[in-house]
Amino acid sequence: MTMHADQLHVDAQMVRGLVEVQFPRWRELPVTELRTSGTVNAIFRIGDDLAARFPLVGHDPAQTRAWLVAEAEASRELADAATVPTPEPVAIGEPGAGYPLPWSVQTWLPGHDGTVEDPAGSDAFAHDLAALITGLRAHDTRGRRFDGVGRGGHLPDHDEWLETCFRQSEDLLDVPLLRAIWAELRTLPEVDEDAMCHRDLIPPNVLVEDGRLVGVLDGGGFGPADPALDLVAAWHLLDEPQRGILRHELGCGDVQWGRGMAWAFQQAMGLVWYYLDSNPTMSRWGRRTVDRIVAAWIAPGEDDSLPTSRGRCTVA
Structure with a gap:
C-alpha cells in the first residue's frame, strides 16, 4: 500500500534494468x-552482499544526489x-x-530488525545500546x-507538527492527556552541548x-x-527495567532523560495516525512508544523521573 501521497513507484524489473545498464558487473x-x-526507501537485495536503496519521495535529482553523497559520507563516519x-x-x-532519481547501493548486513525480533526485555541489548x-x-x-x-534542536520548533498530530489522533489516542504531556516536555531546557548522534535509533534501524x-x-x-x-531508543525499544539500565550506564540527568522522552514523543505521535492503514507495523510501534511514555508520565518509576512542574522533581 502507498504510504505517501507523492510516493514513487519502483519494482524489481526496474531495478534489474538499472543494474544491467549501470553496473554490469x-x-x-x-x-x-x-x-x-x-518509510523512506524501497530496498532491494542484489545477490547476497548488496542492498539497493531507492528514495520513495523526491522530485529534484540534483537535490537527491547531494543527499545521497552526504548520506554516504555520514555512513562512513x-x-x-x-x-x-x-x-x-x-x-x-x-x-x-522509469525511476526518476539517483539511488544508492551499500553492503548488506544480516540480522532481524527490531520490528521483527523485539529486544524490549533484553538486559544485554540495553547494555549494547548504551555502549553504542x-x-x-x-x-x-x-x-x-x-x-x-x-x-535534535529546539523542542518548541515542533509545536505545529504536534498540533497536526493531536488533531489527526482524536479518535485514536487520549489527546487531552497527550497535549498536557507535550505542554511540559516542550519547555525542558537545553542543557547539553551538541554531540554526535545516529539521529534515528528506531526499531527498523537496529x-x-x-x-x-x-x-x-x-x-x-x-x-x-x-x-x-x-x-x-529507550522509549521505542526498551521496557521499563531495561530503560533503567540504559539510563544508569549513560549517566543521564533528569533534563536529558526528559528531552529524550520529548523527542520520542514527537516522533511516535506522527507514526500512529500517519501510517495507520499504509504501514501498520510503524503505527503499532508508534502507539507502543506513546503508551510507554504515558505510563511513565502517570506512574513514573525510579528511573523515569523527570524535571516537570508536576512535582516529580525540579530543575535547579
Missing part, C-alpha cells in the same frame, strides 16, 4: 524486493564510531528505467553544530540477534544534535 546477481517497515557493524556505501546509481550511544557521543563533532533539519544488538542501519543522518535525541 552485477547483472548476473538476483534482485529481490524486500518487504520492510521502512558512523562506521568509525559505532560499536557494531553498519552498512558501507558502495555506489550511487543514476535515474533510468556512548561511542557515538565520544566521536569528535569537529566543531559542527546541529544543522536544523528534523529532530539489527537484533538472540537479544543482542548486532548492527545499526540507516546511518546517513549521523551528525551533531542534542545528545538526548538518541535516547528515543
Whole structure:
C-alpha cells in the first residue's frame, strides 16, 4: 500500500534494468524486493552482499544526489564510531528505467530488525545500546553544530507538527492527556552541548540477534544534535527495567532523560495516525512508544523521573 501521497513507484524489473545498464558487473546477481517497515526507501537485495536503496519521495535529482553523497559520507563516519557493524556505501546509481532519481547501493548486513525480533526485555541489548550511544557521543563533532533539519534542536520548533498530530489522533489516542504531556516536555531546557548522534535509533534501524544488538542501519543522518535525541531508543525499544539500565550506564540527568522522552514523543505521535492503514507495523510501534511514555508520565518509576512542574522533581 502507498504510504505517501507523492510516493514513487519502483519494482524489481526496474531495478534489474538499472543494474544491467549501470553496473554490469552485477547483472548476473538476483534482485529481490524486500518487504520492510521502512518509510523512506524501497530496498532491494542484489545477490547476497548488496542492498539497493531507492528514495520513495523526491522530485529534484540534483537535490537527491547531494543527499545521497552526504548520506554516504555520514555512513562512513558512523562506521568509525559505532560499536557494531553498519552498512558501507558502495555506489550511487543514476535515474533510468522509469525511476526518476539517483539511488544508492551499500553492503548488506544480516540480522532481524527490531520490528521483527523485539529486544524490549533484553538486559544485554540495553547494555549494547548504551555502549553504542556512548561511542557515538565520544566521536569528535569537529566543531559542527546541529544543522536544523528534523529532530535534535529546539523542542518548541515542533509545536505545529504536534498540533497536526493531536488533531489527526482524536479518535485514536487520549489527546487531552497527550497535549498536557507535550505542554511540559516542550519547555525542558537545553542543557547539553551538541554531540554526535545516529539521529534515528528506531526499531527498523537496529539489527537484533538472540537479544543482542548486532548492527545499526540507516546511518546517513549521523551528525551533531542534542545528545538526548538518541535516547528515543529507550522509549521505542526498551521496557521499563531495561530503560533503567540504559539510563544508569549513560549517566543521564533528569533534563536529558526528559528531552529524550520529548523527542520520542514527537516522533511516535506522527507514526500512529500517519501510517495507520499504509504501514501498520510503524503505527503499532508508534502507539507502543506513546503508551510507554504515558505510563511513565502517570506512574513514573525510579528511573523515569523527570524535571516537570508536576512535582516529580525540579530543575535547579
